[in-house]
Amino acid sequence: MIGRPAHPVRLVIGVAAVVVGLVVAVLVSGLGRSSIFDPVAVLGRPAPADVLPALKGGRIDLADLRGKAVLVNFWNTWCQPCQEEAPALAGFTARHADDATFVMVGVVHDDTPEAVSRWVGTHDVGWQVALDPGNRAALDFGTTGQPETYAISPDGVIVGKRAGPASVDDLERLLDLARGTP
Amino acid sequence: MSRRWLRRVLAGLVLVVAAVSLTLASQATPPTAAERAHHLDTELRCPVCQGLSVADSPSSTAKAIADDVARRVTDGESDEQIRQYYVGRYGAGILLAPSGTPGVIAEGLPLLLAALAATGLVLALRRGRRRSGRVADAQDEEIVARLRAHASGPADKERAR
Numbered sequence: 001m002i003g004r005p006a007h008p009v010r011l012v013i014g015v016a017a018v019v020v021g022l023v024v025a026v027l028v029s030g031l032g033r034s035s036i037f038d039p040v041a042v043l044g045r046p047a048p049a050d051v052l053p054a055l056k057g058g059r060i061d062l063a064d065l066r067g068k069a070v071l072v073n074f075w076n077t078w079c080q081p082c083q084e085e086a087p088a089l090a091g092f093t094a095r096h097a098d099d100a101t102f103v104m105v106g107v108v109h110d111d112t113p114e115a116v117s118r119w120v121g122t123h124d125v126g127w128q129v130a131l132d133p134g135n136r137a138a139l140d141f142g143t144t145g146q147p148e149t150y151a152i153s154p155d156g157v158i159v160g161k162r163a164g165p166a167s168v169d170d171l172e173r174l175l176d177l178a179r180g181t182p
Numbered sequence: 183m184s185r186r187w188l189r190r191v192l193a194g195l196v197l198v199v200a201a202v203s204l205t206l207a208s209q210a211t212p213p214t215a216a217e218r219a220h221h222l223d224t225e226l227r228c229p230v231c232q233g234l235s236v237a238d239s240p241s242s243t244a245k246a247i248a249d250d251v252a253r254r255v256t257d258g259e260s261d262e263q264i265r266q267y268y269v270g271r272y273g274a275g276i277l278l279a280p281s282g283t284p285g286v287i288a289e290g291l292p293l294l295l296a297a298l299a300a301t302g303l304v305l306a307l308r309r310g311r312r313r314s315g316r317v318a319d320a321q322d323e324e325i326v327a328r329l330r331a332h333a334s335g336p337a338d339k340e341r342a343r
């Protein structure tokens with residue numbers, strides 16, 4: 001007996017299923033990919049113990065700052081937002097100039113010591129400035145640009161982060177986080 | 183053994199030989215430190231770029247990461263340790279390709295879906311070919327002849343008058 005003739009509709013459905021399957025496959029392959037970085041990945045982690053060359057000579061060992069509330073600010077001279085942030089940093093450090101339990105370190109990356117020296121010589125910089133050759137500290141902190149400011153508690157844990165120019169209020173909040181008194 | 187079966191066995195053998203060859207080829211020479219570092223650079227997203235890998239980015243940050251990766255490889259860190267160092271600082275978004283369980287899902291599921299779709303297509307084509315290849319037997323011929331005779335009978339009678 002002759003069976004039913006092959007129905008072209010079934011073939012079309014089969015091809016359509018293949019196409020849908022491939023489209024779903026392509027869409028699913030995009031799963032698990034993220035276009036943004038986790039801004040809090042470093043929070044709660046021990047602060048990197050980098051030893052950095054100080055602009056004025058000698059070295060700044062971040063591990064030696066244990067026991068104090070620390071703010072680490074990444075910046076450089078060619079970064080416009082860093083220039084906009086500079087007055088706030090100056091005002092904030094002046095306000096806490098007599099506070100022995102707090103220290104702020106400016107870490108310069110992607111810049112030359114000469115350019116940094118010139119800039120520091122013409123601005124009111126009341127905090128320690130360290131260089132970051134090879135961007136080692138910037139990578140250890142997980143920076144994605146500049147300026148970025150990190151708050152480190154006296155027991156050496158990163159407890160706060162601010163990406164972008166910080167105001168005096170932002171810096172005060174970061175200091176509170178570092179001290180554990182938000 | 184029929185020809186069809188012979189063909190299938192041969193196709194299976196070709197696939198097995200290809201798979202074994204690929205496996206042996208991939209294990210033949212372990213990658214050098216530079217190759218390992220470059221491969222990791224292609225897996226890491228440049229944190230200051232728009233969707234570029236560390237290997238593809240000309241930025242100083244990408245160069246710093248590439249240098250750091252090369253140093254870590256030389257120091258004896260495993261690929262996973264190096265990935266985890268960067269995930270610990272930037273989050274999972276630093277990896278261009280997902281890894282771990284989400285990676286298995288993201289990479290395995292598309293392959294599974296594609297395999298299912300291809301199987302469905304092959305089955306549909308074989309089914310269609312099997313149907314179109316059927317031949318009328320004697321019983322079919324007899325039915326058709328009877329129907330034709332029945333349909334053309336009265337008209338022939340009219341014409342004869």
